[in-house]
Amino acid sequence: MALKTPAQYVESLRDGRVTFWDGERIDDITTHPRFQLPIKIVAEDYVYDDSEYGTLRRYKAEDGQQAHRIYQIPRSEEDLAVRVELMQHTSIGTLVTGVYMALMSVKDDVAKVNPQYAANIERMYNYCRDNDLRAAEVITDPKGDRKRRAHQQDDPDLYVRIVERRADGIVVRGAKLHITAASLVHELVVMPTKGMIAEEADYAVSFSIPVNTPGVKIINRSVAAAELNPFDFPASSHHSMPEGFVIFDDVFVPWDRVFLAGETQLASRLAQSLGLWERTGGMVEAVRISELFVGLAQLVNEMQGKDQDPIAQNSVAELIAYAEMLRMSLDYSCRHFESTASGMVYPNTLGINTAKYYYAVNYHQTVRYLHDLAGGLVLTLPLESDLRNEDSGKYIRKYLHTKPGVNVETRMRVYNMIRDLTADAYGGWQFVVALQAGGGLPAQRLMMRRSYNMDQAKKRALIASGAELPTTP
Numbered sequence: 001m002a003l004k005t006p007a008q009y010v011e012s013l014r015d016g017r018v019t020f021w022d023g024e025r026i027d028d029i030t031t032h033p034r035f036q037l038p039i040k041i042v043a044e045d046y047v048y049d050d051s052e053y054g055t056l057r058r059y060k061a062e063d064g065q066q067a068h069r070i071y072q073i074p075r076s077e078e079d080l081a082v083r084v085e086l087m088q089h090t091s092i093g094t095l096v097t098g099v100y101m102a103l104m105s106v107k108d109d110v111a112k113v114n115p116q117y118a119a120n121i122e123r124m125y126n127y128c129r130d131n132d133l134r135a136a137e138v139i140t141d142p143k144g145d146r147k148r149r150a151h152q153q154d155d156p157d158l159y160v161r162i163v164e165r166r167a168d169g170i171v172v173r174g175a176k177l178h179i180t181a182a183s184l185v186h187e188l189v190v191m192p193t194k195g196m197i198a199e200e201a202d203y204a205v206s207f208s209i210p211v212n213t214p215g216v217k218i219i220n221r222s223v224a225a226a227e228l229n230p231f232d233f234p235a236s237s238h239h240s241m242p243e244g245f246v247i248f249d250d251v252f253v254p255w256d257r258v259f260l261a262g263e264t265q266l267a268s269r270l271a272q273s274l275g276l277w278e279r280t281g282g283m284v285e286a287v288r289i290s291e292l293f294v295g296l297a298q299l300v301n302e303m304q305g306k307d308q309d310p311i312a313q314n315s316v317a318e319l320i321a322y323a324e325m326l327r328m329s330l331d332y333s334c335r336h337f338e339s340t341a342s343g344m345v346y347p348n349t350l351g352i353n354t355a356k357y358y359y360a361v362n363y364h365q366t367v368r369y370l371h372d373l374a375g376g377l378v379l380t381l382p383l384e385s386d387l388r389n390e391d392s393g394k395y396i397r398k399y400l401h402t403k404p405g406v407n408v409e410t411r412m413r414v415y416n417m418i419r420d421l422t423a424d425a426y427g428g429w430q431f432v433v434a435l436q437a438g439g440g441l442p443a444q445r446l447m448m449r450r451s452y453n454m455d456q457a458k459k460r461a462l463i464a465s466g467a468e469l470p471t472t473p
């Protein structure tokens, strides 16, 4: 087995997968204009040359073979730090393959309930790693009426469920929504979206299947246009990734690809493990973006001669506080890691959930500082084509002049970055992603309450109050 080349990755997508986009059934995504940019972005993660990133991307796996580092199981703080670095330089289309970290981190717990499922996790992990495959995180069900449980919905298929158990495997039906890069990966790793009770045994299901499995259909949607020039779209031209509405129309899954089939006590354990790794990825991106906010705000201030203005300086200070809180909390979570029984380390549960929560609840008001400083040009700046057109370009250069030393083209690039990142289609995507991706705010609130040392907090509160401590029975 070997690492794939970018060309082999592209070729591997030509496998009969059933995809739709904008009303069209697409038989070969590799030749369709809508998929060109996202495929190119994911293909770049298959470049394993001797450059800095090419080297960062690969590691020597346990069997001595080279593999993409997304599969490296962290065993130390240093490994986690390298993983964070990898995440900073990897497309979301590859990062979702981190779903295997979630599976490997619950393997010990799964083994206690069903050793065969644990063996399936390990075998599938090895298979995907050794074949240099990418996998999507397929967890969010449509969920119907949020007040009712999975088995109480008007339509029993509103959560993915087992409709048939056979000697050779299970048949599943349902859909999973918002699945990042579903059409661009090789494997769909399905998990329950939340804990399940005894009556929901058919909904406690987890497995991995190839995207081209009969009965799988993916309807795509993306904020990005088919073509994005890097001058006008400096952020989204590097991030154009469709989300998939994934349908499982009575799909057969052989037993050796099943990780859970009715053991409800494991459902929330799987969902939570994925949440942790998704939120870790979200924090890596949050740190990157929040640092950009600081730089962009300061550049706008300096370019427009308002860097000495106290209000403008306050806004930059607010942006620094946000960026540093995020950076420090990600750093803390990796330094104070936790471990599984078999020695895999993962970021601190309370730390990551608190960090992600802080990032999400403060994101919108933090962007406001940047918008406030930057002014209306964020939305109304002419396009690059108008700058390059001599007749219109000369006016753009003349009237966008601010002061000596400020290059108009640089100023335009800074404004395009602000618009693309925070105020255009991709910016709108970021607004919702901050809140919902990796699980909405309630998921983090729940995990914070579960992982906080409440007994210690209560004890300290009682002591501080001068009250008597309850006697332990």
Ligand SMILES: Cc1cc2nc3c(=O)[nH]c(=O)nc-3n(C[C@H](O)[C@H](O)[C@H](O)COP(=O)(O)OP(=O)(O)OC[C@H]3O[C@@H](n4cnc5c(N)ncnc54)[C@H](O)[C@@H]3O)c2cc1C
Binding pocket: 096, 137, 138, 139, 140, 141, 142, 143, 146, 147, 176, 177, 178, 179, 180, 181, 243, 432, 433, 436, 437, 438, 439, 440, 441, 442
């Ligand atoms: C761009 C993007 C990419 C994503 N990528 C993936 C992916 O790759 N894989 C994946 O599996 N998922 C993915 N998600 C899905 C994401 O995890 C969910 O959007 C998130 O968990 C919220 O679920 P929901 O969208 O079903 O909204 P809802 O469940 O409707 O939740 C929205 C809000 O409704 C409220 N609410 C929910 N339930 C209740 C209730 N019972 N009672 C009262 N209030 C309630 C809460 O305030 C909650 O925040 C992605 C989402 C986005 C936006």
